[in-house]
Amino acid sequence: KVTKKADKWISTIDPVKCKGCGMCSSACPAIAIDVPLSPNENVIKEIGKLSEVSRDYKPNILILHCNWAKVAPKELAEAIDNANLKFINITCSGRLHATFILEAFKNGYDGVMVFTCPKEECHFEGGPKHAKPLIDMLKLLLEESGLEPERLEMVLGSNIEPDKYYKALTEMVKKLNEIGYSKLRSLMEVDS
Template sequence: MSPNSYPPRIICFMCNWAFCEEEMRIPYNVDVIRIMCVGRIDPVLVLEAFSRGAEGVMLVGCKPPDCHFVDGNLHAKRAVKMLKKLLALVGLEPERLKLLLVAPLEEKDFNYYAKEFSEEVWKLRSSPLSKEEIMANLTAAKNAASAFRLRVLLGREEELTEFMNAYGEKIPEEEFDALLDDVVKAEFIRYKIHYLTRIKPRSVKELAQILGLKPSIVLRHITNMRRKGMIALDRVEGYTPLYKALEVR
C-alpha cells in the first residue's frame, strides 16, 4: 500500500447506534459511513473500500447484548473472519481490517479508537505485490465473497457448530474453520482463474505458473468451473487446450 510517510486512509462503517454523532471527533484521515447495523453490511463493500484506496477498514458496532437487531454483531464477527482470510489471499495483512464493538455509554470516544487503529495500520509494511496484482486479487476476492456456496456456509455457521443435527452431531469449531479455509481458498482461486482467462485465453500450465499451484490442482478447478458455466475451451494450440472465461450471471 502507501509508504509510511503520512497517516493511512481509513474507511469506517459504523452502526447507526454506535457513538453519538454530535459528540464524535473524527481524525482527518478517517471517513465514517453510517449504516443501520454492522452485521448487515455486504462483505463485498468492505473489499471495495480497499479497491478504492483504503489502507484500513473499521467496522464499528454494538457489544452484545446491545445490538438493536439482536445478533448483528455475531453476523459481523463471522463476516470479518471470512474477510480476513480473503485479505491474506489477496496479499494484504488481515490486521488492516478491524471489528470494534462498543457499549452504548463507551468510556473512550471514537477519536481514541480511530487514532489507535490508524497507528496499527501505519506500522504495517507495504505489500510486496504490485498495485496491479493487488487490484486483480481484490477483484477475485470480491467475486469469491459473493459466491453462493461461501455465503450459505457463513449463514449456517451457528446451526452447524452449536446445534445438533438429526444424528445428534455438531461440527467442532476447529473443523468448521478448516472447512471455511478450504471453501474461501477454492472460491478465490476459481475467481482468480476467471479473472486471468477473461483477459486472454490461457493454458493450465500458464495458469499454474501465475498462481503458484500444481497443474493438477488448476485442472481440477477448471473442471469444476466448466460444470458451473464459468469457463470454456477456447481453442487448442498444438496439443495445448486454452481456456476462456464466460460471463458469470
C-alpha cells in the same frame, strides 16, 4: 420470501415483517435481496465517492458504523488528525456485506474499521453476531491476497464506553503507520 415474476423466481422482502436491519441482504450469497431504504449499490457508490486517495502521508481509513452505535464522526475526525477518516453509516452491523469491505480496499483505503454495538445492546438483536464471522473470513481472505489482516477491525463499542471507538481507531492508525500503505493504494496512485 420467494415470489414468481415474469417466469423467474425472485427473493423479495415482506414489508410487514421487515425490521429494516439488512441482515437478509448481507446473508444472501447471490446478492438477490437488497434493502430498499439503503440499497447495496448506494453504499458501494458512497465508498467509491469517498475514496479519493490522499497524497499525504496519512493512512486512509473507512469506518462503517452501525446506526445505533454511539459514534461521533466529526469529533473522531477532529481528535485523530494523523489519518484521513471517512465515515459511512449502515443500519446495523448485521447489514455489513463483504462487497462493502472489498470495495473499500479496491478503492485504495489502507484500513477498514467496523464500529458496532455489543450484542446485548443491538437494536436488531444479532448484528454483531452476524458481522463477526464475516470479518473473520475477510481477514483470512486479505491475508491470502497478500494484505495484512490488521487492516480490517471490528470494534464492539458501548454507550457506556464512548471512548472505546477512539482508542481502537488510534491503535489502528498506529498499526497502519507501522505496516505502511496498502499495496492497492499504490496501484490507485499510479493509475490516477
